[in-house]
Amino acid sequence: MMKLKKARMMVLPLVLLLFLSFSSAHKFYVSVTNMAYSEEDSAFQITSRVFIDDLDKLLKERYGIEAKLATPNESKIAEEYIEKYFRSKFVVEFDGEPVPYNFLGKRYDTDVVICYLEITNVDLSKVKTMSVQNEVLTDLFDEQQNVVHIKWNGNKKSFVLIREKNKGMLNL
DSSP: OHHHHHHHHHHHHHHHHHHHHHHSOOOOOEEEEEEEEETTTTEEEEEEEEEHHHHHHHHHHHHOOOOOTTSTTOOTTHHHHHHHHHHHHEEEEETTEEOOOEEEEEEEETTEEEEEEEEOSOOGGGOOEEEEEEOTTTTTOTTOEEEEEEEETTEEEEEEEOSSSOEEEEEO
């Protein structure tokens, strides 16, 4: 009887350790991009939310920059490289042609960096199809998912883009 009690006392901490290690929060890799067409401005206004630590890691691995995002010691060239990265990984096309956009800047909100982009001078009546390619962070994280929400003229469409399927298309 005493041996059984002693065995239980030894096994209990191991069981608790195993249970806690499986129940801890699993890191997920996701970005959310909202694209809304403004009739007043004839522009697509775009916000893209990406986790700060993921973008920080990417800037170090891709460009060798210690960006230290959202800290008092943030690199002065961090935003320049964020824009460079977005231009290589986030592409919008109208009727099969890439569309230029302005990178307006970024701000931080808790653990997320919000990047602001804008496609100006858009005459939606002349656009038949629109595609969005979002490969942000898919080159660093296999599990990365990029959610894209598009709103225009009372319509809404959403895509979940991954490394293997990184482009969503819609008819306007």
